Amino acid sequence: xxxxxxxxxxxxxxxxxxxxxxxxxxxxxxxxxxxxxxxxxxxxxxxxxxxxxxxxxxxxxxxxxxxxxxxxxxxxxxxxxxxxxxxxxxxxxxxxxxxxxxxxxxxxxxxxxxxxxxxxxxxxxxxxxxxxxxxxxxxxxxxxxxxxxxxxxxxxxxxxxxxxx
Amino acid sequence: xxxxxxxxxxxxxxxxxxxxxxxxxxxxxxxxxxxxxxxxxxxxxxxxxxxxxxxxxxxxxxxxxxxxxxxxxxxxxxxxxxxxxxxxxxxxxxxxxxxxxxxxxxxxxxxxxxxxxxxxxxxxxxxxxxxxxxxxxxxxxxxxxxxxxxxxxxxxxxxxxxxxxxxxxxxxxxxxxxxxxxxxxxxxxxxxxxxxxxxxxxxxxxxxxxxxxxxxxxxxxxxxxxxxxxxxxxxxxxxxxxxxxxxxxxxxxxxxxxxxxxxxxxxxxxxxxxxxxxxxxxxxxxxxxxxxxx
Ligand SMILES: Cc1cc2nc3c(=O)[nH]c(=O)nc-3n(C[C@H](O)[C@H](O)[C@H](O)COP(=O)(O)OP(=O)(O)OC[C@H]3O[C@@H](n4cnc5c(N)ncnc54)[C@H](O)[C@@H]3O)c2cc1C
Numbered sequence: 001x002x003x004x005x006x007x008x009x010x011x012x013x014x015x016x017x018x019x020x021x022x023x024x025x026x027x028x029x030x031x032x033x034x035x036x037x038x039x040x041x042x043x044x045x046x047x048x049x050x051x052x053x054x055x056x057x058x059x060x061x062x063x064x065x066x067x068x069x070x071x072x073x074x075x076x077x078x079x080x081x082x083x084x085x086x087x088x089x090x091x092x093x094x095x096x097x098x099x100x101x102x103x104x105x106x107x108x109x110x111x112x113x114x115x116x117x118x119x120x121x122x123x124x125x126x127x128x129x130x131x132x133x134x135x136x137x138x139x140x141x142x143x144x145x146x147x148x149x150x151x152x153x154x155x156x157x158x159x160x161x162x163x164x165x
Numbered sequence: 166x167x168x169x170x171x172x173x174x175x176x177x178x179x180x181x182x183x184x185x186x187x188x189x190x191x192x193x194x195x196x197x198x199x200x201x202x203x204x205x206x207x208x209x210x211x212x213x214x215x216x217x218x219x220x221x222x223x224x225x226x227x228x229x230x231x232x233x234x235x236x237x238x239x240x241x242x243x244x245x246x247x248x249x250x251x252x253x254x255x256x257x258x259x260x261x262x263x264x265x266x267x268x269x270x271x272x273x274x275x276x277x278x279x280x281x282x283x284x285x286x287x288x289x290x291x292x293x294x295x296x297x298x299x300x301x302x303x304x305x306x307x308x309x310x311x312x313x314x315x316x317x318x319x320x321x322x323x324x325x326x327x328x329x330x331x332x333x334x335x336x337x338x339x340x341x342x343x344x345x346x347x348x349x350x351x352x353x354x355x356x357x358x359x360x361x362x363x364x365x366x367x368x369x370x371x372x373x374x375x376x377x378x379x380x381x382x383x384x385x386x387x388x389x390x391x392x393x394x395x396x397x398x399x400x401x402x403x404x405x406x407x408x409x410x411x412x413x414x415x416x417x418x419x420x421x422x423x424x425x426x427x428x429x430x431x432x433x434x435x436x437x438x439x440x441x442x443x444x445x446x447x448x449x450x451x452x453x454x455x456x457x458x459x
Pocket of ligand 1: 199200
């Protein structure tokens with residue numbers, strides 16, 4: 001079947017089959033391999049993308065279910081030259097080792113911080129609980145999320161000051 | 166890998182039901198797909214046609230209704246988790262939803278999928294059955310209501326027939342004091358319950374006597390069951406009896422209703438013992454809530 005997907009603000013036409021998951025289409029048909037596939041059963045969160053702003057395990061979503069929705073993948077977050085605040089925080093806090101789970105964590109962190117800009121440590125660790133880091137970087141990941149929240153708040157504060165001036 | 170199937174995307178309930186009538190058992194209604202994808206990937210289930218319910222967004226709602234609440238079948242767990250719960254049963258539903266699945270699967274997993282998948286360990290199923298919730302079912306023959314505690318017939322088998330679709334549940338909110346609680350034991354947060362229990366008590370107008378008690382058990386029989394012996398012990402008793410050892414005695418009686426098996430997750434004996442513990446904990450939680458007059 002031929003379908004249209006809206007990914008990272010671009011429209012893609014893909015020839016695919018109904019039994020394909022969004023994760024498969026992103027990786028295999030569109031070459032967007034930033035979205036990782038690990039367990040393929042919704043348990044590890046590596047394949048998380050944002051669908052209409054909410055985090056979804058793309059290994060459990062049929063490609064048909066993604067039609068007409070706003071899909072955001074890790075490819076839309078920052079660039080190598082200018083990392084996103086959340087990405088930079090993961091680097092600064094060493095929120096990873098091998099990096100295979102990182103795109104999934106970053107997508108969840110982005111959605112979480114958009115909803116809760118001033119999280120407690122407990123809230124941040126709850127929010128990150130649907131992702132598994134097999135290297136065991138979880139405490140650093142939670143610190144990275146809190147660090148990113150702090151920087152985003154500062155940025156907002158200085159924007160506010162500037163507009164006051 | 167999932168085997169090949171045809172894809173259908175009905176725009177309304179009638180279209181969906183007509184498709185199901187025409188395609189029969191080879192077709193499956195597809196809600197969030199969090200159970201279906203795993204079943205299809207493992208080869209446990211093969212479907213010829215997927216009837217994707219994604220476009221039926223008017224079946225995603227939480228509404229106040231006469232005598233209670235209605236929740237649409239396609240309401241995702243993430244909406245239940247955010248529920249601004251102002252009644253006891255809705256608080257329980259919110260808490261149950263929050264402990265299910267993971268952050269990024271709760272956004273797609275639906276309430277109706279949890280009921281229709283008909284797993285004896287399904288968390289919401291056990292809780293809703295204790296609350297006396299009613300499943301709303303629609304087919305070409307019309308609409309009917311099935312009490313949730315009679316909705317599961319066997320593992321994977323519901324009371325739905327032919328083209329019928331679950332459209333939602335009604336949750337009673339009687340105007341006398343009532344409360345409910347759910348407890349489960351699971352190996353990890355993403356694992357399903359290896360044993361679970363829920364309790365719901367409705368008091369008389371004075372708030373002192375138990376008028377109706379409903380206790381349900383998960384993962385201890387081929388379907389979610391009620392612990393009728395335990396319910397009888399509670400009915401007509403003063404609420405204040407639940408202080409002290411009585412809750413434990415009721416728990417022990419509930420364990421006699423359990424007919425568990427030994428499997429990869431737990432032994433039958435462990436499950437039976439834990440039923441007693443979980444039922445007692447539910448009752449203590451419910452009576453504390455009722456005593457506090459929340
Ligand atoms: C990582 C992970 C963790 C999980 N954790 C839990 C947990 O903690 N507790 C728990 O109980 N479950 C858990 N599950 C199982 C699953 O997520 C839930 O049962 C969920 O509520 C199913 O909803 P769904 O919309 O995804 O169902 P689907 O997979 O879409 O459907 C399930 C079944 O119901 C049928 N169906 C769906 N909607 C209707 C309808 N309206 N009318 C008729 N038939 C219908 C389908 O045909 C199918 O047979 C977990 C799953 C995963 C992947």
